[in-house]
Amino acid sequence: MNYTSVSFQKKGPDPEESISLSEVIAALSLAIELSDGAMHGHALRSCLLGMRIAEEAGVTPAEKSALYYALLLKDVGNESMVGLRSDRGASIVSKLGMGSLAANAIRYIEERWDGSGQPEGLHGESIPRLARLCSIAQHLDMFAIARSPEAAVETVKELSGLWFDPALVEVTRSLARRGELWTHCMAGDSHEKIRAAVLERDPHERHCLDDEQIDRICEGFAEIVDAKSHFTFRHSMGVAELAHGIALNLHLPEDRIRLVWRAALLHDLGKLSIPNRILDKKAELTASEWRIVKRHPGLTRKILDRIEPFREIAVVAGEHHEKLDGSGYPKHLRASDLSVESRIIAVADVYGALSEERPYRAKLSREKILPILESLAPHKLDADCVRALEAFLEQQPLPGFEPGAASDDQDDQKSRYCA
Ligand SMILES: [Fe+2]
Ligand SMILES: [Fe+2]
Known part of the structure; x- marks a missing residue:
C-alpha cells in the first residue's frame, strides 16, 4: 500500500513550501461562496474595496489586519439567517485566532448608522468602525454587481447617514473620483487577477503559518x-x-x-x-x-x-x-x-x-x-x-x-x- 495517492505522486509538488494565512483564507473564502445564492468572488472584491477605503480613511496596522480577514470571512454560514450568520462568522474568526477586532467587525456588519440595523440596533459611532467599513465594502460590491460601479457609489451616497458612516462615504467618493476604487473589482476582471491583488495586500506580508x-x-x-x-x-x-x-x-x-x-x-x-x-x-x-x-x-x-x-x-x-x-x-x-x-x-x-x-x-x-x-x-x-x-x-x-x-x-x- 502506498503513502499518498498515485495521482498525486505524478504531480510531485514541493512539500517544503511555506504557507501563508492569506493564501489559505482567500482559497477557502471561495468554498464559502459555493453555498446557495452566493456571488462568486464577492469576498475577494469586498476585501479589496474595504482595504482601499480603510487605508484612505487611516487605520492602524492592527485594524488593517483584522479588517482584511473579516472581509474575507464575513459570509461564513451565509445560508442561515442574517443574525445567526454574523454570530457564526464572528465565532469562527475568533477561533482562527484573528482576535476580537475581526470578530466584532463581522458581528456588527449588519448595523446601520441611523440605528435601524441588526443585531443590536447600534447607532453612529457606537458601531465598531471596522464593521462600518465592512458594511460599506460589501454593499459597494453588491450594488455594483446589481447595477454598475457608478450606480453603486451613487447609492452609497444616497444612503450616507442612513445606512453608512458619512465620513466613510466621503472617502469612498473621493477614491472613486480619482479612479482608485474599482481596480480589479469590476465584474469582468479575471478571478486570478482579483486573487493576486488580494494576496498582495496581505497585512502580514505572507506571514508563514506554523x-x-x-x-x-x-x-x-x-x-x-x-x-x-x-x-x-x-x-x-x-x-x-x-x-x-x-x-x-x-x-x-x-x-x-x-x-x-x-x-x-x-x-x-x-x-x-x-x-x-x-x-x-x-x-x-x-x-x-x-x-x-x-x-x-x-x-x-x-x-x-x-x-x-x-x-x-x-x-x-x-x-x-x-x-x-x-x-x-x-x-x-x-x-x-x-x-x-x-x-x-x-x-x-x-x-x-x-x-x-x-x-x-x-x-x-x-x-x-x-x-x-x-x-x-x-x-x-x-x-x-x-x-x-x-x-x-x-x-x-x-x-x-x-x-x-x-x-x-x-x-x-x-x-x-x-x-
Ligand atoms: Fe463526502
Ligand atoms: Fe463525509
Whole structure:
C-alpha cells in the first residue's frame, strides 16, 4: 500500500513550501461562496474595496489586519439567517485566532448608522468602525454587481447617514473620483487577477503559518462545513477523530498522520455547494440530485488545489468516496490508485456517516456499524483500516464514544450501507 495517492505522486509538488494565512483564507473564502445564492468572488472584491477605503480613511496596522480577514470571512454560514450568520462568522474568526477586532467587525456588519440595523440596533459611532467599513465594502460590491460601479457609489451616497458612516462615504467618493476604487473589482476582471491583488495586500506580508495554526484553520473550516445542515453537525470533526485514530493504530509516520487529520477535516468542503433542500431531503434523491451530490469530492479537491502546499491534502480529501473495487466516485479509482491516507478517510467517513442521524434513517450503534464495515472489506474498504478502526474504538474509555453527531454520506441511502 502506498503513502499518498498515485495521482498525486505524478504531480510531485514541493512539500517544503511555506504557507501563508492569506493564501489559505482567500482559497477557502471561495468554498464559502459555493453555498446557495452566493456571488462568486464577492469576498475577494469586498476585501479589496474595504482595504482601499480603510487605508484612505487611516487605520492602524492592527485594524488593517483584522479588517482584511473579516472581509474575507464575513459570509461564513451565509445560508442561515442574517443574525445567526454574523454570530457564526464572528465565532469562527475568533477561533482562527484573528482576535476580537475581526470578530466584532463581522458581528456588527449588519448595523446601520441611523440605528435601524441588526443585531443590536447600534447607532453612529457606537458601531465598531471596522464593521462600518465592512458594511460599506460589501454593499459597494453588491450594488455594483446589481447595477454598475457608478450606480453603486451613487447609492452609497444616497444612503450616507442612513445606512453608512458619512465620513466613510466621503472617502469612498473621493477614491472613486480619482479612479482608485474599482481596480480589479469590476465584474469582468479575471478571478486570478482579483486573487493576486488580494494576496498582495496581505497585512502580514505572507506571514508563514506554523503547523498548529494550519490545524486551527482546518478545524475552523470543518466547523463551517458541518454547520451547513444539522444532520452533519460535527461530521467532519468526527471523521477526523476516527481517521486520526486509524492512522495512529496503523503506526503511520507523524507527518502522514497530520496529513490524514487535515484531509479528513476538509474532506467535505465541496459539500457547501449542495443545496440544503437536497442534503436535508427525506425522500429518495432523483438522478439529477445525485449528480449534484456526487460533485462534492471534486469540488473539495479543486478548492484545496488552489493552496499550493495543500495539493496533497486536496488529492486525499478528493478521494474519500472512492472504493477499492472501482465502484466509488468521482473517478472510479481502484485499489492500485488509492493511498493508505485515502483508504483511512474512506473508512472513517462511512463509520461517521452511519453513526449519525440522517433525514431518511436513525443513527446506528457501534454494534450495528462494525459488521457492515466488515462486510464492505476487503472489496470496497481496506481491511487493515477497518481493523485499525476497531482497535481504536476499543481503546476509547467510554463505550458510547460518538465521533460526531451526524454526515453527508447520502450514498448509504441509495445502496443501503454500501457507501
Ligand atoms: Fe463526502
Ligand atoms: Fe463525509
